[in-house]
Amino acid sequence: MAAMKPRTGDGPLEVTKEGRGIVMRVPLEGGGRLVVELNAEEAGALGEALHQVVG
Numbered sequence: 154m155a156a157m158k159p160r161t162g163d164g165p166l167e168v169t170k171e172g173r174g175i176v177m178r179v180p181l182e183g184g185g186r187l188v189v190e191l192n193a194e195e196a197g198a199l200g201e202a203l204h205q206v207v208g
Contacts, residue, residue: 167178175196179187
């Protein structure tokens with residue numbers, strides 16, 4: 154049987170560096186969180202895109 158990881162519960166927006174990756178946990182409407190792993194280049198591109206939208 155494959156190892157099962159516990160579900161990430163509700164919580165605040167979190168961004169942490171884990172190993173060589175950057176892990177972002179985004180709370181979702183209705184409960185739970187979206188967990189995304191990015192490299193530094195992807196995180197930079199995401200930051201620029203968000204900055205353009207927010208201003």
